[in-house]
Amino acid sequence: MTLQAVTPPGPDVPALPAPAGRTATPDGDGTRTDTHCPYCALQCGMTLTPAADVAPREFPANRGGLCQKGWTSASLLDSPARLTTPLVRTGGELRPASWDTALDVIAARLTELQAAHGNDAVAVFGGGGLTNEKAYLLGKFARVALGTSQIDYNGRFCMSSAAAAGLRAFGVDRGLPFPMTDLAGADVIVLVGSNPAETMPPFLQHLQGAAAAGGLVVIDPRRTPTAEQANVHLAPAPGTDLALALGVLHATVAEGLLDEAYVAERTAGFDAMWRTVARYWPEHVERITGVSAADQRALSRGLAGARSAYVLTARGAEQHATGVDTVSAWINLALAHGLPGRAGSGYGCLTGQGNGQGGREHGQKADQLPGYRKLDDPAAREHVAGVWGIAPESLPAPGRSAFELLDALGQPEGPKAMLVFGSNVVVSAPRSQRVAERLAALDFLVTADLVLSETAAMADVVLPVTQWAEEDGTMTNLEGRVLLRRKAIDPPDGVRSDLDVLAGLAERFGQPAGRFPVDAEEIFTELRAASAGGVADYSGVTYDRLRAGEALHWPVPAVDHPGTPRLFLEAFAHADGRARFVAVDHTGPAEPPDAEFPLQATTGRLLQHYQSGAQTRAVPELAEAAAEACIEVHPDTAARAGLGVGDVATVESRRGAVTGRVRCVASMRPDVVFVPFHFPGGQRANLITNPALDPTSRMPEFKVCAARLVPADAEPSATQPEAVTQQKPVTQQKPVTQQASVELQKSVTQQESGTQQASGTQQASGTQQKSVEQRETGGAS
Numbered sequence: 001m002t003l004q005a006v007t008p009p010g011p012d013v014p015a016l017p018a019p020a021g022r023t024a025t026p027d028g029d030g031t032r033t034d035t036h037c038p039y040c041a042l043q044c045g046m047t048l049t050p051a052a053d054v055a056p057r058e059f060p061a062n063r064g065g066l067c068q069k070g071w072t073s074a075s076l077l078d079s080p081a082r083l084t085t086p087l088v089r090t091g092g093e094l095r096p097a098s099w100d101t102a103l104d105v106i107a108a109r110l111t112e113l114q115a116a117h118g119n120d121a122v123a124v125f126g127g128g129g130l131t132n133e134k135a136y137l138l139g140k141f142a143r144v145a146l147g148t149s150q151i152d153y154n155g156r157f158c159m160s161s162a163a164a165a166g167l168r169a170f171g172v173d174r175g176l177p178f179p180m181t182d183l184a185g186a187d188v189i190v191l192v193g194s195n196p197a198e199t200m201p202p203f204l205q206h207l208q209g210a211a212a213a214g215g216l217v218v219i220d221p222r223r224t225p226t227a228e229q230a231n232v233h234l235a236p237a238p239g240t241d242l243a244l245a246l247g248v249l250h251a252t253v254a255e256g257l258l259d260e261a262y263v264a265e266r267t268a269g270f271d272a273m274w275r276t277v278a279r280y281w282p283e284h285v286e287r288i289t290g291v292s293a294a295d296q297r298a299l300s301r302g303l304a305g306a307r308s309a310y311v312l313t314a315r316g317a318e319q320h321a322t323g324v325d326t327v328s329a330w331i332n333l334a335l336a337h338g339l340p341g342r343a344g345s346g347y348g349c350l351t352g353q354g355n356g357q358g359g360r361e362h363g364q365k366a367d368q369l370p371g372y373r374k375l376d377d378p379a380a381r382e383h384v385a386g387v388w389g390i391a392p393e394s395l396p397a398p399g400r401s402a403f404e405l406l407d408a409l410g411q412p413e414g415p416k417a418m419l420v421f422g423s424n425v426v427v428s429a430p431r432s433q434r435v436a437e438r439l440a441a442l443d444f445l446v447t448a449d450l451v452l453s454e455t456a457a458m459a460d461v462v463l464p465v466t467q468w469a470e471e472d473g474t475m476t477n478l479e480g481r482v483l484l485r486r487k488a489i490d491p492p493d494g495v496r497s498d499l500d501v502l503a504g505l506a507e508r509f510g511q512p513a514g515r516f517p518v519d520a521e522e523i524f525t526e527l528r529a530a531s532a533g534g535v536a537d538y539s540g541v542t543y544d545r546l547r548a549g550e551a552l553h554w555p556v557p558a559v560d561h562p563g564t565p566r567l568f569l570e571a572f573a574h575a576d577g578r579a580r581f582v583a584v585d586h587t588g589p590a591e592p593p594d595a596e597f598p599l600q601a602t603t604g605r606l607l608q609h610y611q612s613g614a615q616t617r618a619v620p621e622l623a624e625a626a627a628e629a630c631i632e633v634h635p636d637t638a639a640r641a642g643l644g645v646g647d648v649a650t651v652e653s654r655r656g657a658v659t660g661r662v663r664c665v666a667s668m669r670p671d672v673v674f675v676p677f678h679f680p681g682g683q684r685a686n687l688i689t690n691p692a693l694d695p696t697s698r699m700p701e702f703k704v705c706a707a708r709l710v711p712a713d714a715e716p717s718a719t720q721p722e723a724v725t726q727q728k729p730v731t732q733q734k735p736v737t738q739q740a741s742v743e744l745q746k747s748v749t750q751q752e753s754g755t756q757q758a759s760g761t762q763q764a765s766g767t768q769q770k771s772v773e774q775r776e777t778g779g780a781s
């Protein structure tokens with residue numbers, strides 16, 4: 001069997017062309033600013049007018065296409081859900097306050113808690129959507145101004161497994177170690193656990209060459225829109241993709257398809273790896289995965305016969321308690337076929353969040369310093385401390401990873417306060433009910449956000465911050481290319497940049513003037529120095545080079561260095577220049593199905609929404625198109641549960657239950673149920689997910705848990721569950737809904753304009769009260 005087109009690729013990728021009359025004009029004519037989409041790691045090029053009119057532009061990542069999220073991204077700039085004044089909880093209510101008051105309250109409370117409990121009493125939580133400058137300054141703020149070791153970020157939930165696997169195989173982790181445009185020349189591309197047709201539709205353009213050659217292979221338990229466009233779709237049982245990689249690798253060796261010259265010259269560790277793989281002959285793997293032995297052998301032959309081939313992994317491979325090993329298994333397969341470090345072939349990871357790559361390089365991870373340096377490396381500490389003007393010994397040790405940090409909040413040995421920047425952990429963290437309870441147990445919670453997200457609604461202080469189009473900053477896309485996202489419009493009155501927030505707080509913590517700049521370019525200049533000589537060396541990247549349109553992929557060790565679009569062509573980054581095979585074994589999901597929970601629940605994304613949905617749910621077009629959580633199941637699975645299309649169902653696991661409307665999909669495996677993770681309240685997919693962590697990356701097992709499907713006794717609810725307030729009385733910690741945010745915003749505007757102050761305040765208060773009443777009666781509104 002050879003790889004051939006069993007499903008013709010669609011005539012068009014769903015990257016929408018510019019509507020008639022909306023053609024981008026060049027930057028510099030005073031009407032349009034070249035910038036990039038605020039959402040995913042593709043970082044599509046777009047232009048923006050001062051009136052916030054979006055148009056796509058030619059850029060290698062998107063070639064003039066944008067998805068629905070990109071086209072509608074500007075509507076959040078003047079959304080009624082937008083926060084435009086700081087809010088401080090007083091008497092149980094979030095009330096408008098001045099910036100000075102809000103920052104003074106934060107500084108006083110954090111100082112008090114650190115004096116009583118030590119520096120680690122204050123935690124910081126960042127995000128993979130923050131610019132490089134913000135991620136860098138946040139890490140510096142935590143370690144220098146607060147002196148805490150307790151900092152991590154939500155990228156731990158997305159890309160850390162591929163990062164760890166890439167590091168141990170190649171010595172360096174960069175999502176794609178080649179420009180994504182290289183993919184166009186491939187005749188075989190294997191996508192493992194990736195659904196770009198919904199997550200980053202313009203990316204499909206780069207896959208069309210392989211699809212036309214009959215070599216686009218998608219490996220996913222679901223027949224996703226991407227799988228629909230593939231030539232071959234292999235659907236292993238959830239949690240068995242590691243075993244599938246072992247089976248294909250076994251077939252490669254058994255059929256004499258191993259690239260022996262490459263393995264001998266460029267790798268190490270094959271023999272140890274093979275001792276494990278030898279037990280995974282394809283027929284055995286068929287019984288584990290459900291993928292036929294013939295299909296495993298066909299995939300091996302397809303890779304061996306390809307002129308140009310790539311293996312690409314994404315969240316489906318990573319988000320397991322064995323995520324690092326799963327990615328390693330696919331890297332082993334790529335090495336066996338001689339792909340990494342060969343021009344026109346390779347292995348890569350498709351990062352998810354907008355700055356998923358840069359966000360993991362510059363110091364907001366628990367164990368990391370800028371430039372991808374390790375916090376426990378004495379030389380790294382000395383270099384970065386020198387740039388920061390502090391003693392190396394004053395830098396804290398590595399702290400807790402993301403879920404462990406969230407789980408420790410409010411515990412006797414855990415942090416008593418937390419600052420959250422660019423993350424909505426109430427929705428996005430695993431076992432989210434538990435996370436909400438931990439947040440509620442804090443003495444003090446601060447969030448910096450655009451809208452009153454579900455996490456912000458629990459905070460004691462909420463700081464309204466600028467968005468992508470209102471500020472300069474750099475992002476690093478999924479191929480390691482550093483991009484300049486330019487300011488196109490002024491922010492609304494009352495809103496400040498996260499950089500201003502950190503500078504204002506640092507000043508209140510007694511930091512010397514100038515140690516925490518507010519200008520993005522100035523901070524980037526400092527980041528360049530801090531990263532110099534590191535793995536992710538940005539020292540040769542300047543704003544001027546980016547403004548001139550240079551394509552700079554890190555490392556860029558000098559201002560006259562052209563950047564490094566293709567890594568590993570000469571050697572891998574280990575001292576001996578060889579890539580490593582890593583022996584990994586299949587163990588299966590941390591929580592296999594059983595009689596009580598006979599199904600396997602998996603989570604993922606919808607085309608219309610991004611991450612926790614805090615932003616995209618506030619965009620009317622997107623919210624209307626995907627207003628609530630769906631539950632995708634095979635029709636027979638639904639029927640066995642007494643459910644039909646459109647019925648409201650509950651997926652239950654040992655940790656909780658999520659409610660949504662049934663969507664029957666005939667291509668689903670009958671043992672799998674799918675829930676998207678963008679929705680709040682009782683629709684949170686993470687109410688059921690398993691927080692079992694990968695031992696290396698500390699990535700939770702989002703992608704599979706044992707579950708059962710039952711009819712629901714109420715409509716899907718976006719209201720915060722009661723447990724959010726279990727740890728604090730409602731009078732002290734009162735969540736408000738996003739609608740309440742709108743009402744609250746109205747009251748602030750009225751107050752600021754000096755009209756109807758009393759009635760405006762009453763309106764906000766009344767809306768809050770209503771939401772609490774709804775929650776206390778089950779929230780079925």
Ligand code: SF4
Pocket residue numbers: 037038039040041042043044062065066067068069070071199200201202203
């Ligand atoms: S969300 Fe991603 S794919 Fe869609 S326009 Fe933005 S960057 Fe491009």
